[in-house]
Amino acid sequence: MRELTRAEEQIMQILWKLKKGFVKDILEHFDEPKPAYNTVSTIVRILQDKGFVTHKAYGRTHEYYPVISKSEYSKSHLKTFVNDYFSNSFEKMVSFFAKEKSISVKEMEEIMKIMETEVKKQKIR
Amino acid sequence: MRELTRAEEQIMQILWKLKKGFVKDILEHFDEPKPAYNTVSTIVRILQDKGFVTHKAYGRTHEYYPVISKSEYSKSHLKTFVNDYFSNSFEKMVSFFAKEKSISVKEMEEIMKIMETEVKKQKIR
DNA sequence: CTTGCATAACTAATTATTTCGTTGTATATT
DNA sequence: AATATACAACGAAATAATTAGTTATGCAAG
Numbered sequence: 001m002r003e004l005t006r007a008e009e010q011i012m013q014i015l016w017k018l019k020k021g022f023v024k025d026i027l028e029h030f031d032e033p034k035p036a037y038n039t040v041s042t043i044v045r046i047l048q049d050k051g052f053v054t055h056k057a058y059g060r061t062h063e064y065y066p067v068i069s070k071s072e073y074s075k076s077h078l079k080t081f082v083n084d085y086f087s088n089s090f091e092k093m094v095s096f097f098a099k100e101k102s103i104s105v106k107e108m109e110e111i112m113k114i115m116e117t118e119v120k121k122q123k124i125r
Numbered sequence: 126m127r128e129l130t131r132a133e134e135q136i137m138q139i140l141w142k143l144k145k146g147f148v149k150d151i152l153e154h155f156d157e158p159k160p161a162y163n164t165v166s167t168i169v170r171i172l173q174d175k176g177f178v179t180h181k182a183y184g185r186t187h188e189y190y191p192v193i194s195k196s197e198y199s200k201s202h203l204k205t206f207v208n209d210y211f212s213n214s215f216e217k218m219v220s221f222f223a224k225e226k227s228i229s230v231k232e233m234e235e236i237m238k239i240m241e242t243e244v245k246k247q248k249i250r
Numbered sequence: 251c252t253t254g255c256a257t258a259a260c261t262a263a264t265t266a267t268t269t270c271g272t273t274g275t276a277t278a279t280t
Numbered sequence: 281a282a283t284a285t286a287c288a289a290c291g292a293a294a295t296a297a298t299t300a301g302t303t304a305t306g307c308a309a310g
């Protein structure tokens with residue numbers, strides 16, 4: 001999957017939040033200083049060329065939708081990261097952050113609970 | 126922490142692997158088609174300006190060292206990612222990937238083992 | 251010493267990304 | 281119909297990143 005550039009990612013984050021939107025809706029969700037209308041419009045069109053969004057036309061105006069979901073993109077992005085920084089091992093990554101105390105005890109307990117459920121579920125089949 | 130660009134990251138990965146190296150050593154570790162010597166030299170100097178590497182001079186030639194470790198950088202990078210894609214919750218991220226089956230049962234069992242140890246260790250204090 | 255080679259530093263050229271002004275057109279308003 | 285408004289499309293300009301040529305210098309070999 002193509003990588004999003006900085007500006008593209010910012011707009012995708014807004015679209016993922018909004019689910020859909022006209023350029024003017026996207027623009028509203030920018031913090032000050034807001035970019036020019038045309039800047040947003042251009043980048044949305046680039047995102048469309050790259051296959052990240054599509055649009056529905058209402059006469060001459062376009063309502064844009066994400067085609068790639070936030071989950072899909074994050075999955076692909078994290079995979080690359082795990083591959084590059086943790087020799088493709090989720091385990092290495094997670095245990096690194098557990099040891100680094102980037103994950104709280106409470107979070108770890110939650111994670112263990114979920115994993116137990118998942119392990120059981122996957123072992124049944 | 127500044128983000129690494131594509132070319133910069135490639136060189137950092139090599140330096141992290143080598144621990145230290147002259148430009149020519151870095152160059153050797155590129156796959157074909159290798160970039161020009163000067164391309165590598167320029168980017169290493171940019172990395173130095175950004176504070177990612179430093180050097181030890183042997184007369185006129187420089188041996189470069191990472192100043193930011195791979196761990197440090199990956200920590201900062203993943204934090205940004207978790208913040209942007211999982212509303213700053215490691216738990217959300219990990220359980221998403223567990224449910225997606227991106228983490229194998231074997232890996233989950235390992236992770237749970239490590240977390241149990243970590244939880245105990247951190248609860249003692 | 252002179253020539254050749256290796257290297258860092260500098261700089262120019264190229265390519266990618268971001269930003270936004272301009273244009274043309276459809277639609278709404280008077 | 282004439283004018284104003286809103287928008288997508290286009291394109292130019294600005295900025296960032298990448299690539300590599302050129303230059304200057306030190307060192308080694310003859």
